[in-house]
Amino acid sequence: MARTQDDAERVAAERRRDSPLYDESNRLKLGLFSMNTSGGMVISKAHSSHRIEWGYQLELARQADALGLDAFIPVARWRGVGGATDWSGRSFETMTFAAAVAASTERIMAFSTVHVPIFHPIVAAKMVTTIDHVAAGRAGLNVVMGWLEPEFEMFGMKQRDHETRYEVGAEWIEVVDRLWTEEEPFDHAGRFYSLVAAQAHPKPVQTRPVVLNAGSSPTGADWAARHADFNFASYTTADAAKEYVDAVKAKARESYDREIGVLTYALVICRDTEAEAREALKWILDEADWEAANNWISVLGIQSGSFDGNIRGRLAEQFVAGAGAALVVGDPEGVADQLVAIADSGLDGAMLGFTDWERELAYFGERVMPLLQQAGLRG
Numbered sequence: 559m560a561r562t563q564d565d566a567e568r569v570a571a572e573r574r575r576d577s578p579l580y581d582e583s584n585r586l587k588l589g590l591f592s593m594n595t596s597g598g599m600v601i602s603k604a605h606s607s608h609r610i611e612w613g614y615q616l617e618l619a620r621q622a623d624a625l626g627l628d629a630f631i632p633v634a635r636w637r638g639v640g641g642a643t644d645w646s647g648r649s650f651e652t653m654t655f656a657a658a659v660a661a662s663t664e665r666i667m668a669f670s671t672v673h674v675p676i677f678h679p680i681v682a683a684k685m686v687t688t689i690d691h692v693a694a695g696r697a698g699l700n701v702v703m704g705w706l707e708p709e710f711e712m713f714g715m716k717q718r719d720h721e722t723r724y725e726v727g728a729e730w731i732e733v734v735d736r737l738w739t740e741e742e743p744f745d746h747a748g749r750f751y752s753l754v755a756a757q758a759h760p761k762p763v764q765t766r767p768v769v770l771n772a773g774s775s776p777t778g779a780d781w782a783a784r785h786a787d788f789n790f791a792s793y794t795t796a797d798a799a800k801e802y803v804d805a806v807k808a809k810a811r812e813s814y815d816r817e818i819g820v821l822t823y824a825l826v827i828c829r830d831t832e833a834e835a836r837e838a839l840k841w842i843l844d845e846a847d848w849e850a851a852n853n854w855i856s857v858l859g860i861q862s863g864s865f866d867g868n869i870r871g872r873l874a875e876q877f878v879a880g881a882g883a884a885l886v887v888g889d890p891e892g893v894a895d896q897l898v899a900i901a902d903s904g905l906d907g908a909m910l911g912f913t914d915w916e917r918e919l920a921y922f923g924e925r926v927m928p929l930l931q932q933a934g935l936r937g
């Protein structure tokens with residue numbers, strides 16, 4: 559049988575009309591991101607009820623689902639970064655997590671994340687298919703080519719160079735797409751994978767579960783434009799976001815004849831007044847786990863000589879409060895306005911994090927969601 563990614567994408571596009579991430583009545587898609595790791599988006603000792611315990615996570619997933627949020631996206635993390643909090647040192651594995659979320663919710667998309675070098679494509683394809691059946695067509699997959707060096711060291715693996723990682727990823731997704739769509743067994747003799755009579759049954763409910771990729775380098779963004787349904791990008795300013803979103807969407811359209819969406823992620827600090835929200839932010843910063851934040855920044859490789867191994871200042875603060883996410887801080891009107899600005903920059907969705915997740919999500923649902931409806935962002 560011929561290669562069927564194009565056919566699969568056409569069928570998938572039809573089926574996805576019911577999918578929350580394609581629901582046109584919600585101009586700005588909303589979800590939660592990084593709830594499955596200790597600290598979430600906050601590298602601070604500031605008190606939070608957030609727990610890496612299933613009871614807590616289950617309630618959060620059900621709460622997000624009941625509020626009508628569109629996606630529940632855990633982070634794939636294998637170890638912490640040290641410091642007083644060992645930020646992200648406790649985490650739930652995302653495939654098994656997504657299966658449990660899928661079984662416990664009704665509408666929200668249940669995402670998992672794979673590290674391409676760690677998950678064989680046959681294993682990943684079948685796992686996501688299983689989640690898609692549990693979820694009756696609500697599985698999503700974030701594909702990561704490899705990232706944090708200490709994690710790969712822990713596995714005893716040496717990461718390939720950046721460009722080659724994406725070449726592996728291209729072959730990986732090609733195999734996954736064939737397993738998701740082709741009925742007949744196929745042999746695959748590629749540069750990185752060699753498969754004999756590869757087959758996987760049943761097929762996913764969606765034909766092609768929604769594929770996410772967070773690459774943002776030219777090579778990463780190109781991979782997303784070619785293979786992903788959504789790119790997952792950091793947000794700095796509305797102008798920079800608009801430029802990035804336009805470029806990625808144009809790339810997908812012009813080079814690959816595809817449409818893709820772009821999502822971002824944000825830490826929300828919303829209180830009755832702007833002053834209270836600023837006070838809450840100040841508390842997170844006052845209680846910062848600077849050692850963990852500095853470790854995280856140097857693992858990311860963005861530490862430069864000018865920061866001298868012990869950075870403070872705005873960039874560091876954005877990592878303590880947000881771990882690199884956009885910071886959305888204010889009273890309900892202010893938070894809604896900032897989300898409107900995110901939508902106006904062309905982004906299709908914002909995946910949110912909080913400090914005290916359950917309590918703050920409930921407040922967000924009560925006070926901000928109605929404003930987003932009034933603003934025409936949510937149906």
Ligand SMILES: Cc1cc2nc3c(=O)[nH]c(=O)nc-3n(C[C@H](O)[C@H](O)[C@H](O)COP(=O)(O)O)c2cc1C
Nearest residue numbers: 633634671702704705772773774775778790791792
């Ligand atoms: C929003 C977002 C989510 C990400 N999620 C994960 C993750 O769960 N696990 C992981 O190892 N890397 C994750 N990454 C890393 C990316 O997949 C990618 O490797 C990184 O952004 C570097 O991009 P580049 O390869 O284009 O240079 C994430 C990045 C972003 C911006």
